[in-house]
Amino acid sequence: xxxxxxxxxxxxASSSASWRVxxxxxxxxxxxxxxLVVDDDPTCLRILEKMLRTCLYEVTKCNRAETALSLLRxxxxxxxIVISDVHMPDMDGFKLLEYIGLEMDLPVIMxxxxxxxxxxxxxxxxxxxxxxxxxxxxxxLKNIWQHVVRKRKNEWKDFEQSGSVEEDxxxxxxxxxxxxxxxxEGNWKNSKKRKDDxxxxxxxxxxxxxxxxxxxxxxxxxxxxxxxxxxxGIDKAVPKKILELMNxxxxxxxxxxxxxxxxRLYLRRLSGVSQHPNNLNGxxxxxxxxxxxxxxxxxxxxxxxxxxxGQLPAHSLAxxxxxxxxxxxxxxxxxxxxxxxxxxxSFENPKLRLxxxxxxxxxxxxxxxxxxxxxxxxxxKQLANLQHTAQSIGNINMQIxxxxxxxxxxxxxxxQMAQSQSRGxxxxxxxxxxxxxxxxxxxxxxxTPDIGPNVSARNGIPENIRSTGYNPVSQTSSLxxxxxxxxxxxxxxxxxxxxxxxxxxxPSKGSFQQDINSDIKGSVGFMPSFxxxxxxxxxxxxxxxxxxxxxxxxxxxxxxxxxxxxxxAQSVLAHQGFSSGQxxxxxxxxxxxxxxxxxxxxxxxxxxxxxxxxxxxxxxxDNQIRVKTETxxxxxxxxxxxxxxxxxxxxxxxxxxxxxxxSAEHEFDxxxxxxxxxxx
Amino acid sequence: xxxxxxxxxxxxMFSRAYxxxxxxxxxxxxxxxxxxxxxxxxxxxxxxxxxxxxxxxxDANPDFVEEVVTLFYSDSARLIQSIEQALTSRPIxxxxxxxxxxxxxxxxxxxxxxxxxxxxxxxxxxxxEENAEGCIRAFxxxxxxxxxxxxxxxxYFQMVK
Numbered sequence: 001x002x003x004x005x006x007x008x009x010x011x012x013a014s015s016s017a018s019w020r021v022x023x024x025x026x027x028x029x030x031x032x033x034x035x036l037v038v039d040d041d042p043t044c045l046r047i048l049e050k051m052l053r054t055c056l057y058e059v060t061k062c063n064r065a066e067t068a069l070s071l072l073r074x075x076x077x078x079x080x081i082v083i084s085d086v087h088m089p090d091m092d093g094f095k096l097l098e099y100i101g102l103e104m105d106l107p108v109i110m111x112x113x114x115x116x117x118x119x120x121x122x123x124x125x126x127x128x129x130x131x132x133x134x135x136x137x138x139x140x141l142k143n144i145w146q147h148v149v150r151k152r153k154n155e156w157k158d159f160e161q162s163g164s165v166e167e168d169x170x171x172x173x174x175x176x177x178x179x180x181x182x183x184x185e186g187n188w189k190n191s192k193k194r195k196d197d198x199x200x201x202x203x204x205x206x207x208x209x210x211x212x213x214x215x216x217x218x219x220x221x222x223x224x225x226x227x228x229x230x231x232x233g234i235d236k237a238v239p240k241k242i243l244e245l246m247n248x249x250x251x252x253x254x255x256x257x258x259x260x261x262x263x264r265l266y267l268r269r270l271s272g273v274s275q276h277p278n279n280l281n282g283x284x285x286x287x288x289x290x291x292x293x294x295x296x297x298x299x300x301x302x303x304x305x306x307x308x309x310g311q312l313p314a315h316s317l318a319x320x321x322x323x324x325x326x327x328x329x330x331x332x333x334x335x336x337x338x339x340x341x342x343x344x345x346s347f348e349n350p351k352l353r354l355x356x357x358x359x360x361x362x363x364x365x366x367x368x369x370x371x372x373x374x375x376x377x378x379x380x381k382q383l384a385n386l387q388h389t390a391q392s393i394g395n396i397n398m399q400i401x402x403x404x405x406x407x408x409x410x411x412x413x414x415x416q417m418a419q420s421q422s423r424g425x426x427x428x429x430x431x432x433x434x435x436x437x438x439x440x441x442x443x444x445x446x447x448t449p450d451i452g453p454n455v456s457a458r459n460g461i462p463e464n465i466r467s468t469g470y471n472p473v474s475q476t477s478s479l480x481x482x483x484x485x486x487x488x489x490x491x492x493x494x495x496x497x498x499x500x501x502x503x504x505x506x507p508s509k510g511s512f513q514q515d516i517n518s519d520i521k522g523s524v525g526f527m528p529s530f531x532x533x534x535x536x537x538x539x540x541x542x543x544x545x546x547x548x549x550x551x552x553x554x555x556x557x558x559x560x561x562x563x564x565x566x567x568x569a570q571s572v573l574a575h576q577g578f579s580s581g582q583x584x585x586x587x588x589x590x591x592x593x594x595x596x597x598x599x600x601x602x603x604x605x606x607x608x609x610x611x612x613x614x615x616x617x618x619x620x621x622d623n624q625i626r627v628k629t630e631t632x633x634x635x636x637x638x639x640x641x642x643x644x645x646x647x648x649x650x651x652x653x654x655x656x657x658x659x660x661x662x663s664a665e666h667e668f669d670x671x672x673x674x675x676x677x678x679x680x
Numbered sequence: 681x682x683x684x685x686x687x688x689x690x691x692x693m694f695s696r697a698y699x700x701x702x703x704x705x706x707x708x709x710x711x712x713x714x715x716x717x718x719x720x721x722x723x724x725x726x727x728x729x730x731x732x733x734x735x736x737x738x739d740a741n742p743d744f745v746e747e748v749v750t751l752f753y754s755d756s757a758r759l760i761q762s763i764e765q766a767l768t769s770r771p772i773x774x775x776x777x778x779x780x781x782x783x784x785x786x787x788x789x790x791x792x793x794x795x796x797x798x799x800x801x802x803x804x805x806x807x808x809e810e811n812a813e814g815c816i817r818a819f820x821x822x823x824x825x826x827x828x829x830x831x832x833x834x835x836y837f838q839m840v841k
Contacts, residue, residue: 041755041786041790042754044790047736047791054736085786112786134789
């Protein structure tokens with residue numbers, strides 16, 4: 001063994017660092033692979049560490065799952081792969097697996113002395129990329145790098161596919177096509193999310209054979225995009241022309257194509273809630289579709305939120321989705337949505353908003369109704385996705401919120417979110433943590449799977465929420481996860497904290513949440529709307545959908561005023577045709593929330609949403625929002641809104657575009673809808 | 681003789697003290713160690729995993745095998761105590777016992793403690809059957825195997841040094 005290699009963590013670090021930055025494939029690869037190994041057995045841990053060092057990997061060991069999680073969270077891009085034992089005293093290995101998948105989207109290898117088929121199957125269904133039987137031999141560890149490469153490759157491929165597919169598709173067709181690409185995207189999203197986050201800033205170049213440069217759809221960029229699309233007309237908007245109109249140097253047709261695809265999904269989702277039934281039905285396809293839809297919607301929302309948040313990488317969304325969707329179904333299905341989500345996020349707020357709104361629609365169809373008790377695979381998955389995304393988004397928010405002073409946190413969180421995200425998403429969240437938070441939180445943070453635990457931990461919301469989300473089928477529970485965070489906040493009441501309150505409220509909402517979960521799934525994107533959601537929940541998530549829709553619209557209207565989010569909601573609502581009057585400050589909040597929350601009125605919304613799409617939602621939301629806004633209103637006085645608004649504007653702009661509002665639904669397939677269903 | 685020296689572990693283990701001895705002594709000691717090592721494998725106390733550990737030992741970690749085995753002792757002592765406590769508590773928490781069993785199985789297998797690991801299986805079965813009697817008996821067997829192995833390994837490592 002090479003002494004320098006074997007014992008040079010520092011040298012490894014540098015080599016691994018270069019490995020990471022350089023698109024994942026450096027000359028030394030797989031040497032320098034950064035492995036985190038978790039096992040409560042000190043003997044095994046020491047042996048594994050030595051073996052991994054012998055393989056020239058950079059090893060970090062910890063004997064507790066909680067420690068591992070905090071290590072991972074504290075340094076999101078600090079590890080490439082995780083190896084974890086199944087039986088651990090403080091946390092079940094599968095639970096840790098879920099969290100990691102949702103939040104960081106890292107490949108996780110499970111190991112155990114238990115080689116029973118059930119346990120191994122559990123590992124597979126929870127998304128482990130491999131399962132090792134103890135005692136582990138060094139030969140088994142030598143090849144673990146393949147999982148890292150594979151994940152990245154999938155991400156990249158999905159990215160590619162989504163881009164190329166988009167062009168040829170008509171809007172209608174794209175739904176179908178989306179599925180396939182969504183699946184890819186899902187995968188991609190998952191892995192890419194993480195990757196993207198880390199690498200986004202680093203390299204955009206295609207120096208890496210595995211990675212493609214990633215375009216961040218900033219708010220401004222998205223606005224340009226939307227403007228171009230509007231100019232051309234949504235039906236006539238083809239990537240090439242859009243690209244020309246946008247006239248952004250460095251932007252490729254593929255970038256535009258994939259973005260357009262997502263956008264279309266988002267719009268579709270907004271208007272076409274009808275998709276849900278398919279999705280929800282739980283046929284395998286459905287989940288995918290749902291997931292897809294969710295993803296799309298989520299993507300828009302979540303991605304944006306996430307993107308905005310910068311925390312919830314697409315992958316968290318993806319993971320969420322995946323978790324929701326994937327638990328029961330193969331990850332592939334989830335991947336799709338995830339990918340979308342990711343992209344969506346890149347839109348940042350605007351998309352998010354839309355997504356949220358849309359999701360609301362969608363989820364209601366799919367999930368909401370289903371969630372209540374629909375354990376269809378779809379639902380859980382969707383929810384999961386949603387939850388993921390939402391959670392991720394929410395996590396961001398939630399974490400902040402849950403962390404503690406909800407209000408303070410929320411605000412800070414929101415602020416952060418607002419800042420990091422394209423404001424639009426945060427609409428609800430940042431606003432003051434209360435209302436503003438929701439939107440943003442819902443959209444964004446929700447995604448982080450962590451939210452579940454965080455949230456629950458904080459607020460006391462049972463972790464289940466998160467975990468439920470993850471349970472593939474948990475049907476509502478899984479959905480809940482997603483909503484958990486947001487709902488918890490919402491339910492909590494005043495919302496202001498969104499998270500904190502939400503979280504606490506969640507428990508009460510428990511039942512609610514389930515619905516919400518489903519909704520949330522769809523609305524994952526809404527995460528920010530959680531804040532709103534909370535309020536909404538009170539009203540019964542249905543408003544969610546509407547709200548989202550409303551929100552998005554409003555977003556466009558109002559520009560970054562503090563009330564932005566509110567305005568957005570209002571504008572959206574108004575746009576929708578709601579009684580704008582409602583959009584008063586209070587309404588705004590509500591509206592904002594509503595938009596995110598679009599999920600409101602599961603049943604009704606769906607129907608409405610479908611027809612009217614955003615309008616209906618808006619209306620529905622409007623009512624709900626009103627109620628909500630009032631609550632919010634106090635809570636957040638748009639502190640954070642201003643920041644959000646920027647995004648909101650985009651969102652609303654997007655919403656306006658809505659022709660595809662119906663399609664928005666699709667996007668929200670995943671949990672977003674659940675939000676709606678969550679008849680709070 | 682030279683064959684027995686093939687094992688990397690032995691070679692490494694001998695690297696320090698070995699060369700200080702006069703040739704004849706070295707041979708003798710080397711023989712002894714080799715033969716003891718072989719018997720540990722032949723009698724089923726150790727299995728191939730132990731060789732994995734030996735192969736991990738290198739100049740950077742010259743006492744790796746002993747270090748890991750020592751970790752195993754301390755961890756096992758803790759586990760044994762927990763199991764005993766669980767067995768004497770009423771009612772017996774079989775789920776927890778099963779957990780302990782899994783831990784013990786995992787750690788003993790990772791150092792190649794073959795007989796100890798094998799003894800865990802009946803213990804696990806009795807746990808799932810919630811057979812307290814069976815558990816107690818099986819646990820006695822585990823403790824016995826563990827004690828025997830520990831004794832032998834301690835002798836072995838002393839020889840190796």
